[in-house]
Amino acid sequence: FxxxxxxxxxxxxxxxxxxxxxxxxxxxxxxxxxxxxxxxxxxxxxxxxxxxYIYPVWGLGGLPEGFSRLCAIHGGVYMLNKPIEKILYNDDGTVKGVQCKDEEHPAYCKKLLADPSYFIGTDKVKKVGQVARMICIMSHPIKDTNNADSAQIILPAKHTGRRSDIYISMVSYHHQVAAQGKYVAVVSLNVESKQPEKEFAPALALLGKADVRFSWVSDQYAPTDDGSKDNIFVTSSYDATSHFETATKEIMSIYERLTGQPVDLTAKPDDLGKDE
Known part of the structure; x- marks a missing residue:
């Protein structure tokens, strides 16, 4: 530079x-x-x-829906929105399966991929910070974006006097996630003070007037091991980034730990589903 x-x-x-x-x-x-x-x-x-960037029409809910369809096509079993009552273990400490609430029989498995929320209070995860998020429903696009119906904005820490960046993701009625003429902006940031609501100020100055705002703070957790001992692979909590870069890297890392091989993105569509 x-x-x-x-x-x-x-x-x-x-x-x-x-x-x-x-x-x-x-x-x-x-x-x-x-x-x-x-x-x-x-x-x-x-x-x-x-x-x-690309964003699915109807919102991110289309991703688990797509997974469910592929799971069924390939003979898998899926249960959406099923509360987990307990995790089952073999005598050697490796995972055996999960028991779902209101289900008579457990779901057995050799390996388990789980969100950190299932292990809060155990030695499988540790708290690494907090993330503050705010949803703003607006009747106008973000200024200085040429009236764009969607936007991905990153405010570098150096420009806001912070230690970390502020992320803004905005979608609208063009993505079928809001009413006609409405815009939905999501602001996310790492909490750096005891007053996280004030940390949104640089983003709110850019967004302008909002019809309504919702904000909350979430604890951020990370796994304490790689899952090789008990075959339980715990993901990290979503961080403040809005572009899924860190989530994508973690998925590829967990895939390699699960299978022993790196993700192969060179597979052709015609080869999918064929027996090896």
Whole structure:
């Protein structure tokens, strides 16, 4: 960046908004890493038109719905919205299955992938911080976005006087998630003070007037082991990022720990479902 005489605004925008780095560590790392990330941003932008991001119509609820359909096609069993009563273990301490509430028979398994909320109060997870989120329902698009019906905005920490970035994701009636003429903006950030509601100020100044706002603070948990001993693979809580970059990396990591092989994204659609 210094070689090309880039100012701090350009460096922050490139590193945080395009390369999706969570901090400024990229400034001290090999340039190739940042270049690859920026190229991915550019390739995605050229492929999908005016945005490098895609968002499912009808909201993210379509993802578990799609999973359920694929699960049924491949002979799997799924139970949505079933409270877990307890986790069952073998004599050697490895997972055996789960017992669901109001179900007579347990669901048996060799490996278990679980959200940290199922293990709060145990030695499987530890608290690593807090995330504050706010949902703003508005009757106008975000200013200075050319009246865009959707937006992904990252406010770099350096521009807001914080230690971490602020994330804004905005969708609207064009995505079938709001009424005609309404916009839904979700603001998320790492809690850095005892008054998290005041930490939203830079984002609210950008969003402008909202019809209604909802905010809450969630504890953030992380697993204490890799799951190899008991075959229970616990994910981390969702962090403040709104672009799912960290979630995607964790999914790929857990897949490799579950199967012993890295994710192969070169599979052709025609090969899916065929016996190996």
């Amino acid at each position: 210094k070689y090309f005489s880039c100012d701090e605004n350009t460096m922050a925008f490139t590193g945080h908004a395009m390369a999706l780095y969570l901090d400024d560590s990229y400034l001290k790392r090999p340039a190739r890493e940042c270049i690859d990330r920026v190229q991915l941003y550019a390739y995605s932008l050229s492929r999908y038109g005016n945005s490098p």
